[in-house]
Amino acid sequence: MRAMEGGMTLLEVLLAMVVVAVGMFAAGALQVRALQATDSARHDAQAALLAHTRQERARAAGEPKAQP
Known part of the structure; x- marks a missing residue:
């Protein structure tokens, strides 16, 4: 009988x-x-920051608010 080996197989x-x-x-x-x-x-x-900035500039310039 062969003794049990403790190593791992290649597979x-x-x-x-x-x-x-x-x-x-x-x-x-x-x-x-x-x-x-x-x-x-x-x-x-x-994009959101740019839209907000443009809206604030338009409001500061006194332009009418855009309708949604």
Whole structure:
């Protein structure tokens, strides 16, 4: 009889590497999506600030308020 070996087989090591690689790719994709969302939110905030600034300038100049 052969004694039980305590090491890992090559298949187990390869499977563990695949699981780790998939996790890293998923984390990278999530980071890219987060950066895209942040950029989109920044653009929306800039647009809102620009609209507010133009509205305040128009109000300060005495122009009539635009109807919604």
